[in-house]
Amino acid sequence: MQSILKKEQKYQIIPFTWPKGYKSDGVHAGLRKNPQKKDMGWLYSKVPAQAAGTYTTNQFQAAPTKLTKQTINKSHQLQAMVMNTAIANSVTGEQGMLDAKKMQQLTADKLDITPDLVGVASTGLIGEPLPMKTIAKGISQLELLDNDYVTSAILTTDKHQKTIAAQVEIGGKTVTISGFCKGSGMIHPKMATMLGFVVTDANIQDGLLQDILSQQVDSTFNQITVDGDTSTNDMVVTLANGLAGNPELTTQSPEYEDFISAYNAVLSELAQDIAADGEGSTKLVEVNVENAATHDDAQKVSKAIVGSNLVKAAIFGEDANWGRIIAAIGQTNAKVDIEHTSVWLNDLELVDNSSSANFDEITMKESLKDNKITILVDLNSGTATGQAWGCDLTYNYVRINATYRS
Amino acid sequence: MQSILKKEQKYQIIPFTWPKGYKSDGVHAGLRKNPQKKDMGWLYSKVPAQAAGTYTTNQFQAAPTKLTKQTINKSHQLQAMVMNTAIANSVTGEQGMLDAKKMQQLTADKLDITPDLVGVASTGLIGEPLPMKTIAKGISQLELLDNDYVTSAILTTDKHQKTIAAQVEIGGKTVTISGFCKGSGMIHPKMATMLGFVVTDANIQDGLLQDILSQQVDSTFNQITVDGDTSTNDMVVTLANGLAGNPELTTQSPEYEDFISAYNAVLSELAQDIAADGEGSTKLVEVNVENAATHDDAQKVSKAIVGSNLVKAAIFGEDANWGRIIAAIGQTNAKVDIEHTSVWLNDLELVDNSSSANFDEITMKESLKDNKITILVDLNSGTATGQAWGCDLTYNYVRINATYRS
Numbered sequence: 001m002q003s004i005l006k007k008e009q010k011y012q013i014i015p016f017t018w019p020k021g022y023k024s025d026g027v028h029a030g031l032r033k034n035p036q037k038k039d040m041g042w043l044y045s046k047v048p049a050q051a052a053g054t055y056t057t058n059q060f061q062a063a064p065t066k067l068t069k070q071t072i073n074k075s076h077q078l079q080a081m082v083m084n085t086a087i088a089n090s091v092t093g094e095q096g097m098l099d100a101k102k103m104q105q106l107t108a109d110k111l112d113i114t115p116d117l118v119g120v121a122s123t124g125l126i127g128e129p130l131p132m133k134t135i136a137k138g139i140s141q142l143e144l145l146d147n148d149y150v151t152s153a154i155l156t157t158d159k160h161q162k163t164i165a166a167q168v169e170i171g172g173k174t175v176t177i178s179g180f181c182k183g184s185g186m187i188h189p190k191m192a193t194m195l196g197f198v199v200t201d202a203n204i205q206d207g208l209l210q211d212i213l214s215q216q217v218d219s220t221f222n223q224i225t226v227d228g229d230t231s232t233n234d235m236v237v238t239l240a241n242g243l244a245g246n247p248e249l250t251t252q253s254p255e256y257e258d259f260i261s262a263y264n265a266v267l268s269e270l271a272q273d274i275a276a277d278g279e280g281s282t283k284l285v286e287v288n289v290e291n292a293a294t295h296d297d298a299q300k301v302s303k304a305i306v307g308s309n310l311v312k313a314a315i316f317g318e319d320a321n322w323g324r325i326i327a328a329i330g331q332t333n334a335k336v337d338i339e340h341t342s343v344w345l346n347d348l349e350l351v352d353n354s355s356s357a358n359f360d361e362i363t364m365k366e367s368l369k370d371n372k373i374t375i376l377v378d379l380n381s382g383t384a385t386g387q388a389w390g391c392d393l394t395y396n397y398v399r400i401n402a403t404y405r406s
Numbered sequence: 407m408q409s410i411l412k413k414e415q416k417y418q419i420i421p422f423t424w425p426k427g428y429k430s431d432g433v434h435a436g437l438r439k440n441p442q443k444k445d446m447g448w449l450y451s452k453v454p455a456q457a458a459g460t461y462t463t464n465q466f467q468a469a470p471t472k473l474t475k476q477t478i479n480k481s482h483q484l485q486a487m488v489m490n491t492a493i494a495n496s497v498t499g500e501q502g503m504l505d506a507k508k509m510q511q512l513t514a515d516k517l518d519i520t521p522d523l524v525g526v527a528s529t530g531l532i533g534e535p536l537p538m539k540t541i542a543k544g545i546s547q548l549e550l551l552d553n554d555y556v557t558s559a560i561l562t563t564d565k566h567q568k569t570i571a572a573q574v575e576i577g578g579k580t581v582t583i584s585g586f587c588k589g590s591g592m593i594h595p596k597m598a599t600m601l602g603f604v605v606t607d608a609n610i611q612d613g614l615l616q617d618i619l620s621q622q623v624d625s626t627f628n629q630i631t632v633d634g635d636t637s638t639n640d641m642v643v644t645l646a647n648g649l650a651g652n653p654e655l656t657t658q659s660p661e662y663e664d665f666i667s668a669y670n671a672v673l674s675e676l677a678q679d680i681a682a683d684g685e686g687s688t689k690l691v692e693v694n695v696e697n698a699a700t701h702d703d704a705q706k707v708s709k710a711i712v713g714s715n716l717v718k719a720a721i722f723g724e725d726a727n728w729g730r731i732i733a734a735i736g737q738t739n740a741k742v743d744i745e746h747t748s749v750w751l752n753d754l755e756l757v758d759n760s761s762s763a764n765f766d767e768i769t770m771k772e773s774l775k776d777n778k779i780t781i782l783v784d785l786n787s788g789t790a791t792g793q794a795w796g797c798d799l800t801y802n803y804v805r806i807n808a809t810y811r812s
Contacts, residue, residue: 058733058736058737059735059736059737059738059742059744060732060733060735060736060742060744060760061736088729090729091729091732091757091760091761092761093745093760093761125729126728126729126730126732126733127728127729127732127757127761127762128762229714229715229716229730229733229734229737230733230736230737231733232729232732232733232736308635309633309635309715309803309807310633310635310807313803313804313806313807313808314807314808316804316808317807317808317809319808319809322532322533323494323496323497323531323532323533323638324532324635326466326497326532326533326638327464327466327532327635327636327637327638328635329465329466330464330465330466330467330636330638331463331464331465331635331636332465336465336466338465338466339499351497351533354466354497354499355497355498355499355533356533356534393804393807394804395801395804395805397715397719397804398719398722398799398800398801398803398804399801400719401715401716401719401720401723401799402719402720402722402723402725403723403725
């Protein structure tokens with residue numbers, strides 16, 4: 001039994017930087033009480049960029065999420081995104097949509113572009129109206145700079161910024177893909193995700209960006225869970241402004257797979273970062289499922305394990321309670337060889353053919369102290385694989401969420 | 407907006423007692439360390455009783471659960487059930503089934519009946535083999551008595567026994583229905599439930615008992631959740647020995663609805679008792695959904711709310727964070743009037759037509775101190791209703807489950 005082999009890597013992960021032609025900024029407008037904490041930000045491309053998005057499937061989709069979806073669907077282009085934290089502008093009725101549109105218009109006015117090129121994203125408390133005076137003040141303060149302040153201006157209970165950048169060569173040109181996101185609680189994306197933004201200077205064939213995003217979101221953001229709750233505001237928006245000057249990328253380009261690998265690395269890293277920084281978490285949990293009948297089965301089983309409160313609490317307690325992993329697997333409708341399922345934890349065999357492996361409790365206990373726990377499951381039902389990420393369930397998760405509004 | 411009206415009650419809830427012809431006992435055999443804690447018990451009917459069961463849908467169904475299902479399916483009769491706590495005899499391979507059969511045989515020998523009339527139930531840690539010497543010792547100690555010791559012999563992390571009895575008149579005869587169960591963690595029954603036993607002396611038409619059980623389990627045990635995890639050992643077994651001497655009960659009997667009401671009251675009370683005693687819980691949460699398009703939608707929405715970690719943590723924190731209730735509703739695929747959804751908490755209006763109701767924070771905060779929280783949701787999409795029960799998510803839930811094996 002071997003772990004999943006990494007493909008040869010044709011891209012480079014680099015310190016966070018903006019791709020060619022992007023400017024941004026972040027400010028404290030006054031939505032958050034602490035004046036040290038930025039609460040509004042924006043992102044701008046010198047030229048209109050190809051744009052694609054994925055959005056929450058929660059029926060109570062927030063006004064900014066709905067508006068951004070409508071805006072992107074008009075021409076599949078955006079030139080700017082404006083974001084705020086603290087107030088989600090969700091379940092705010094007609095006024096919520098008017099406020100989101102106002103935020104879009106104010107941003108367009110300041111940038112002297114059409115509102116149809118401006119996306120809007122909000123995150124924070126559900127059900128409160130946006131304080132529009134503060135929002136207007138924030139927009140008036142924003143400038144077109146090279147800082148990364150916007151990546152902290154979207155955080156809520158997150159402990160740190162979540163950013164990453166990758167570079168890949170396409171037709172002799174360096175293409176940069178940069179991503180940032182927020183997300184800590186209410187994380188259980190379904191065909192959508194938390195606020196995530198991925199910008200690139202790649203020149204990409206019309207329409208292809210949405211295909212790439214949708215595919216890659218399925219195996220990254222949609223495979224994380226913190227608490228099983230799907231937010232009303234989730235969205236990932238991706239922009240490609242073409243300023244890298246590479247020959248137009250198509251599915252036939254020789255470097256297409258390299259670009260996809262780099263793009264996937266950006267999304268995957270951000271997704272793991274959200275899981276690791278799940279509210280109250282002390283450990284990142286990665287589950288790899290092998291020998292599943294289908295990829296869908298493998299994805300389902302891996303997500304069921306990272307989603308189990310009991311598994312999460314056992315990992316917090318550094319307790320190798322494998323019965324809970326087995327119970328989580330069995331709850332799914334995936335094809336499972338119930339007599340020959342095996343489980344490893346950090347490369348130590350825990351379950352051997354559906355029976356306790358004779359593991360050494362002391363070695364296992366020591367291994368459980370790591371702050372990344374990797375669980376590998378062999379379903380003995382085929383050849384497909386899948387992956388998911390989550391975190392442990394801790395006293396701090398309860399504390400943070402018992403007092404969120406106060 | 408009115409709460410669900412109670413139907414006229416034709417049955418009486420009485421202090422726990424056994425129906426006619428049942429004997430039982432519970433002992434400390436040595437499976438649990440604490441000698442004060444009973445860990446094995448049994449239940450016996452003077453005559454073979456009609457039997458029916460519902461069982462976990464977890465693919466890793468435990469050996470005792472599988473064996474009891476097979477046994478009941480042979481002739482739809484049982485005369486005895488033997489139970490143990492501490493070790494679940496789940497994911498124990500072939501030896502597990504041999505052990506469950508041995509437990510069945512030892513019990514049959516002692517009672518001088520065929521093993522085909524003995525059901526077996528185990529609960530506790532998954533993956534450990536049953537210590538058969540201790541089991542044999544326990545069976546040798548059991549007697550045919552009138553005590554209720556068996557109702558405590560099946561508990562694990564439960565804080566108290568969960569018992570109830572109801573009486574109803576059928577054809578001039580008093581019929582008693584008595585139920586007991588255990589369940590505190592790994593509670594998210596799906597078409598099945600935790601260990602639950604409902605015995606009656608009613609004389610019931612052949613085959614009807616299974617229909618009644620299956621129907622009633624759907625609206626009671628299957629509508630509770632503690633942590634979203636479905637156990638490998640869940641089962642409800644019901645026995646009817648006919649010794650009340652009532653005219654045979656059929657769906658055409660004049661008192662059929664009265665019997666169903668009483669039977670439902672027993673299951674519903676036990677289900678709520680499990681939810682209220684969920685691991686670490688301080689509050690029982692009841693959700694009633696009204697004006698849903700279908701009963702299924704109402705059941706789904708009510709269960710989504712009691713299942714949301716964020717709602718549960720907010721209730722623990724006595725925080726009227728209604729956005730989380732709305733987010734939980736929106737996560738389902740139930741038909742929802744997203745502009746006209748309203749929510750009440752303990753009869754105080756929280757959400758009015760998908761906007762914050764102007765509730766008084768102090769009154770609401772006071773109400774949230776109750777140890778039973780009732781949430782009422784109006785979906786404005788039809789006339790169907792549904793109900794579910796759960797509990798809050800607390801530090802103690804995490805503590806109990808971070809250290810379960812130790």
